[in-house]
Amino acid sequence: MSSEDQLGRRLDFMQLDGEARGRIAGMEKSILGALPGALDAFYSQVSAFPETKAFFSNAAHMDGAKNRQISHWNRIAKGQFDQDYVRAVTTVGQIHAKIGLEPRWYIGGYALLLENLLAKVLDERWPKSRFGGKLPGAAERGAEIGAIVKAALLDMDYAISVYLEASEAARLKVEAEARAVEEAKAKERDKAIGYVGSGMAALARGDLTHRMADDMPAEYASIRDHFNDAMAKLGEMVASIKTSSSAIAASSQEINSGANDLSSRTEQQASALQQTAATTEELTASVKSSAQSSRESVTLADNASAVARTGGEIVKDAIEAMARIEGASKKISEITSVIDGIAFQTNLLALNAAVEAARAGDAGRGFAVVAAEVRALAQRSAEAAKDITALIGSSDTEVVEGVRLVRQAGETLEKIVEASMQVSSTVNEIAAAAGEQANGIDEMARTVSHMDEMTQSNAALAEQSAASARALLDQIERLNRLVSTFRTAEGQDAPMPARRSRAA
Structure with missing residues (x-):
């Protein structure tokens, strides 16, 4: 499935259709107006926790991240969920993966951002009295909405964290099992390589009587059989060559x-x-x-x-x-x-x-x-x-x-x-x-x-x-x-005739 199809499926599942995106675009001014203050409150909280502060080297580094978020929210505030949005989100996710930022801190950060953002947007868009003053209850309603958002995001954080931890545990288990299998295979491979090395060394010495042991790992049994057959045939061939060369000599x-x-x-x-x-x-x-x-x-x-x-x-x-x-x-x-x-x-x-x-x-x-x-x-x-x-x-x-x-x-x-x-x-x-x-x-x-x-x-x-x-x-x-440098099985060697002196 293409990236564009995946985006469409997500938008459809969340019912973030054109009408919903239009509502977001209608709130662009309010969102962008509330965003700087919401980000200031967010980064203030980030600076208060060593776990999150460690991702930034200094204030300038934090200001750079804030500016990139403002740029990213400019696209969201317009309701533009297109391929440019996907590439920007992909970049953010790759950076988080690169620096090791866990999703729980990202979700918690969004909870704080949304609380401040929604409170300000709600306050700005809260109904006014006929005399132009704001009706009471906006701040309370914002706090209530923020609490609900935080609860939802906290639940999502735990669900995702448990999912990721379970996935990580499963991955580690699979990796451990794979590692164990690989280690077992490595041992078998090392054992097989040792047998093959010994066989090659014997062949290099010309010892054609050498055979690989029967306890060769099953996965490499065919190598043992082929090697032993080759050595046997090579021994027969060399013995035959010795006999033939003796007769020819x-x-x-x-x-x-x-x-x-x-x-x-x-x-x-x-x-x-x-x-x-x-x-x-x-x-x-x-x-x-x-x-x-x-x-x-x-x-x-x-x-x-x-x-x-x-x-x-x-x-x-x-x-x-x-x-x-x-x-x-x-x-x-x-x-x-x-x-x-x-x-x-x-x-x-x-x-x-x-x-x-x-x-x-x-x-x-x-x-x-x-x-x-x-x-x-x-x-x-x-x-x-x-x-x-x-x-x-x-x-x-x-x-x-x-x-x-x-x-x-x-x-x-x-x-x-x-x-x-x-x-x-x-x-x-x-x-x-x-x-x-x-x-x-x-x-x-x-x-x-x-x-x-x-x-x-x-x-x-x-x-x-x-x-x-x-x-x-x-x-x-x-x-x-x-x-004569090859040693063959007993009975295969043929005596070498002594060379007679040449006739004058």
Whole structure:
């Protein structure tokens, strides 16, 4: 309900309608004329009571309040009960609430104000005699009306005071009950917070075995249940992580070891393939050189066959020459026989001449010298003939042996010619096979080179795999260190595998 509707309802209930408000407006002059004196009497009474005087700091403060009341009564005296009146009354009520002015003092003050105000208004408006003088009884009637007003306001004061006291008592009771409930809730809340704090502290320590007690206040039982369920599930999860990380760590170690071993083996394989490639290239060059040498060998074999055939012809000529040498040797033997006979006869003649010269004495001395020289010459000739004969004999032996050897050489040359022809044929076949072998080895060299490239790539991949495995193992170890800070229920923890050394 709006403020305007509330005001209308109040005016209707009090029957303070337009006619009544008109009567008030008709008395405006009398009211405003009586108001200052009534307020003076009111504030005089206020100053007499410490309870009311305490609300004013000095006389100026009291005069300010009096002036505001006069302004407020100017609106009332005109019968203007509108929203401005409501705002003014609201301000007064807020000030009274702020300074702690109880309604009984406000109602009592209005009783005094109305007594003086009504007495003066009644006195002013009391009927006059026809001679212009006031009829007696105005003051008595004012006092009677004032007494009635005071009685009514006193009754209202007590009713309102009791109502307010009862309301205050009810409010205090409600507040006390609420405070008791709040204190009980605070205790339960503190207890719950203590349990939650202990749980959080245990969780911070990594103790996943901690559980909140069953005597958790009922209002917070769901927190206990959720926390205990969360801790149980978290414990299971951490235990599972420990188990899984242990298995992963073991697998990672195996992967790391295998990757390192693979990397090492791949590097060795790459090195072996490089050596194989180099050897294959050398072998290719060697086979090509062998093929070229085989082709050259064919030419050499053909040349050797030709030389062997030529040698055969030469051997035949040598045999014929040996035969001629043998005939010449025989003739020389005959000549040396003749020379040996001549030397023998000459020696005999020289011997006879020496005998005759001895017989002749001095006359034959010169002849004897000549005979001695001839004899010596004959002896040397005989010796030379003997040496020639020995040489001719030896030459005949050598010539016979030479003929035999030359014939053997001829036969050997014929075999060499035949072998050279076979060698030439075989070398031709070797040259063809060497050419095919060179082509095959060349293709093999290209294949080995391609394998070397693939192996180098595999080696790089193996090294990357080993690095990834090492990084994974490091992460798993970090995870193990993290989850090892949590304590789980007995039987949930899984042993952490010792890290094996990495393969070189």
